[in-house]
Amino acid sequence: MIADEAYSSRGFRGYLRRRGIAHTIPEKTDQQRHRHHRGRLGGRPPGFNREAYRRHNRVGRCFNQLKSFRDIATDTRRP
Incomplete structure (x- = not known):
């Protein structure tokens, strides 16, 4: 889980x-x-996989970009 x-x-x-769920969660500075x-x-500090978290961030940003094109995906007038 990320x-x-x-x-x-x-x-x-x-x-x-x-x-028993493996997780990658950044620790707050406080x-x-x-x-x-x-x-x-x-x-000890909790384990943190920086690369996995970066990939998670990239996927999230991609979905946010795709949401901006919602009118194209939901336009029923186009064939």
């Missing part, structure tokens, strides 16, 4: 981990600062 920063909470990551501030008690 998701945006909005889904980067520890609870959501734990839920995915318990269900979460990174908090983890670093806690030192050893902050734990």
Whole structure:
């Protein structure tokens, strides 16, 4: 599963981990600062596959571009 920063909470990551779902979610900067501030008690940073996230972003932008051509796709007057 690839998701945006909005889904980067520890609870959501734990839920995915318990269900055995591999995920790529970027960590928010405030979460990174908090983890670093806690030192050893902050734990390890979550795994993040930058290349997979970049591909996800590219696909999302492509779909947004295709949505702008909706009038062509839904025009019933054309044969």
